[in-house]
Amino acid sequence: MTFAFYDLETTGISPAFDQPLQFAAILTDDAFREIERVNLRCRIAPHIIPSPWALAVTGLRPAQLVDPTLPSLFEFTQDIAALIERWSPATWTGFNSIHFDEEMLRQAFYQNLQPDIFATQFNGNTRLDVLTSLYAVWYRQPDLLKWPADETGRVRFKLDRLAPLNGFVAHNAHDALGDVEATIHLACLIAQRAPELWTEILANRDKAAVQTRLASFQPMALVERLGGGPPRATIGCYCGTSASNGNQAAFFDLDAADPSDLLAADDSVLFAAVDASPKIIRSLATNKSPALLALATPSGEHIRRAEIIATAPEFRARVAQALAARFPKDPAAPTPPVEKQIFGGFYSNADKALLAEFQRASWPRRQEIVASFSDLRLRQLGRRLVAFESPELLSTEEMKLFNRYLHDKWSAPEGPDTNWMTLAKAQAAIDEMRADKAADPQELNAIAAFINQWASRALL
16 A cells, blocks of 8 residues: 655635645655655646735745746646556545645646546545544544644644644645655654554545445544634434435434434424534535544443434435535526536546547647537636647637636626635735735735736736
8 A cells, every 4th residue: 555645835725716836745655665756846827816825825936937947737737647647546645635635636637628637536546634634633542642732722733833843853834845744744653653543544545434334323433623623523423325425424413412303303403403503413525534433432322322313214315315405506596617617517428538639639639629529618628728828829819808818807806706816816915915024025026026917918
């Protein structure tokens, strides 16, 4: 078994509307001995304004964003996809990776027409998140590690504080490769100091193994961190699988209610149990390596309540329907931006074949392929890629449309649907950073000059 530890540095925090700028990874064996390492960087895509906060935190200089010696984002995703294929099968591991890096990488693959946007999950690959593993440590064996706290006494689960406090020196924080090395250090500490717990954590990598454990209806601890508080465990058991998503299991909080009180409840009461706050029935993603831990000595009451659920298949079926109904689709809602349509349906076999050809074709041939896609998402993303990578292929009218797209994107008004960095947002962020003295003034001047020059291509 090998681990592929990895980390991204990005232009911002939105997977749909930002991009990775650096991908670093270290392949190790199961004893964390290094086998290979990579450190890849790329240029900024032509349609993205970077977050000034992200540039200040990562230390990236504006000149690096447009360095002509670096690959484009499209070429960068090709390199990463090839690496994943070469390193497979492996356990793709990071720090908060399942909720951030995985989402960012998946969007980068989707928007750059990679055929397999779930590359880290298939072909024998599994996923592990060391941050979630630390939640399990906090619950099960808190004396295993030292825990940093802020001025209010709250524990801070930040890599740049956890790793140094627990013996990792020379941590180059907010550099992808430095964060990878720090993540390996923490994983190694858990594995060495608590091998039984580490084995249980590793078992949760496999979706089928998680589903099998749940299907036993044994009371278990689901450890999560909600909000800014410390991780907490919900003692519960399996209570069905969402009727609309096979990866979403229902987890009944055995301390919050007696399931016998809900067996004959009407639909509104059952829906409140899965949707109201506090929840009686939680949602558990079986494919996201949850911190699901066995209980050494479950109480008699926990066992009794779990047995009620185990012998009530009709109740579990109703829970499955209630879980699926939490986020109904509004047929009257406007079509979201193409970036938000990533889960808008599977590609046809013909489009899949064209995607594979697209990756190895010349740009003139790629332009022809784009016109042949049946999926409208692929056509839109493909036309955008042609404009990014080979603008000389565009007609005068197509170039005008592309510039209009940039203008409208970067000058979009503030609102709940404007989830990307606009010029106004960037300027406001720079003003705030100046007022808070959050970065070196000369650095902020350079960032401001770059963003204004970058946006001037379409806003003049």
